[in-house]
Amino acid sequence: MKYQVSKPLAALVAFAGLSLSACQESGLSHRALAPVPPETLTKMQQIGTTKEAPMLIRAYKKEAELEIWKMGADGKYVHLKTYPMCRWSGQLGPKTREGDRQVPEGFYSITPAQMNPNSSYYLSFNVGYPNELDRALGHSGSTIMVHGACSSAGCFSMTDAQIAEIYAIARSSFEGGQRAIQMQSYPFRMSAENLAKHRLDPNIGFWKNLKEGNDHFEVTKQEPQVAFCGRRYVFDATANGDMDPVSACPPLKRDPELVASVSAKAAKDDEKIAELAESVKPVRIVYQDGGMHPSFLSRVAETSRPEALTAPSEIALDEKPVRDGAKAAKQLAAKSPVVTLATAKAAAPDRTPESSTAARSLPPDLRRDMSALAADENGPTSSIKKALGQKK
Numbered sequence: 001m002k003y004q005v006s007k008p009l010a011a012l013v014a015f016a017g018l019s020l021s022a023c024q025e026s027g028l029s030h031r032a033l034a035p036v037p038p039e040t041l042t043k044m045q046q047i048g049t050t051k052e053a054p055m056l057i058r059a060y061k062k063e064a065e066l067e068i069w070k071m072g073a074d075g076k077y078v079h080l081k082t083y084p085m086c087r088w089s090g091q092l093g094p095k096t097r098e099g100d101r102q103v104p105e106g107f108y109s110i111t112p113a114q115m116n117p118n119s120s121y122y123l124s125f126n127v128g129y130p131n132e133l134d135r136a137l138g139h140s141g142s143t144i145m146v147h148g149a150c151s152s153a154g155c156f157s158m159t160d161a162q163i164a165e166i167y168a169i170a171r172s173s174f175e176g177g178q179r180a181i182q183m184q185s186y187p188f189r190m191s192a193e194n195l196a197k198h199r200l201d202p203n204i205g206f207w208k209n210l211k212e213g214n215d216h217f218e219v220t221k222q223e224p225q226v227a228f229c230g231r232r233y234v235f236d237a238t239a240n241g242d243m244d245p246v247s248a249c250p251p252l253k254r255d256p257e258l259v260a261s262v263s264a265k266a267a268k269d270d271e272k273i274a275e276l277a278e279s280v281k282p283v284r285i286v287y288q289d290g291g292m293h294p295s296f297l298s299r300v301a302e303t304s305r306p307e308a309l310t311a312p313s314e315i316a317l318d319e320k321p322v323r324d325g326a327k328a329a330k331q332l333a334a335k336s337p338v339v340t341l342a343t344a345k346a347a348a349p350d351r352t353p354e355s356s357t358a359a360r361s362l363p364p365d366l367r368r369d370m371s372a373l374a375a376d377e378n379g380p381t382s383s384i385k386k387a388l389g390q391k392k
Helices: 008-015 029-033 038-046 132-136 160-175 192-197 204-220 256-277 294-302 325-335 341-347 353-360 364-371 380-387
Strands: 055-060 065-071 077-084 106-110 124-126 145-147 181-186 226-229 232-235 283-286 313-316
Touching: 029 160, 038 077, 055 160, 065 160, 077 160, 077 294, 106 204, 124 160, 132 226, 145 160, 160 181, 181 204, 192 204, 192 256, 204 232, 204 256
Parallel strands: 055 181
Antiparallel strands: 055 065, 065 077, 106 181, 124 145, 226 232, 283 313
């Protein structure tokens, strides 16, 4: 991947006297100048990268982990470190409004101007939510951070020692010339097991779209180029003219070899998901308010809202056709604080004209996922396979 080089002085100036306005305020900026720890520098050397090389961040809410990847001499990213996440809040699923405590999911960009050395949470940086797609979809909220202090109200919370190291790695990448760090935020690792388990979740259409970006990265080990059209993310594609986030996608140009490689991975994953769907029960996981990595369980009392850090509930979802759609919707809405009654009702496999009208109001990809779960003459197993993109 090529990246533009900026003057080191300009990058350093971006860190001086910078102040943002949410998960932070008034701190000690000298913390931002701490060096990358020697053991981490040794690890960089071992994997064939340097502290000045570009970096990329990947975060997983369910597993409560944050990964740092660094670019090697061949232009491909290599995994440097995985940090257990001390706290995240909300539920699995995207952030849609201010105050919902949701940690966002999607692809975001971090620039030097988003780094905050004066954070009250030791150090922090803004992940770049909302992005262009979030704003086009009417999603609200701001100043979503990665920071220290193990406290979250929609942020990715690390320990002070962790954020000091992550901050130093990011600072070094900016000093080396990187203009923006891509952050990929996922509900969970995009494994066949997770996707089979969550195959009936109302967010599955959105998560499949995120998996496309995940697959591009997994296949190439290069930063996927992100664009938006048709109310979704589009990866490693160009078009003649501008792409609008909410308008239908124009004809897109893609590298045929990349398309073939990504499609092969997706097909293999879909086959495994369909196989697991025969034995894995579909569920919706509901948290009281987010979670934390198991390695921090002994420090629960130090976190924000420790009383909410109990084991999440797994709500079993029925794959069989539901005749009383309204009743099923009310039951699901009562069990889950995230699924609204309107969303659940739209997701109910009801073939009445009213249901069809509600379904048409959904985004195209979510509409396809919901309709694929409707009853048919071949029974629920066939419907599941259709939802997963499989042939009968």
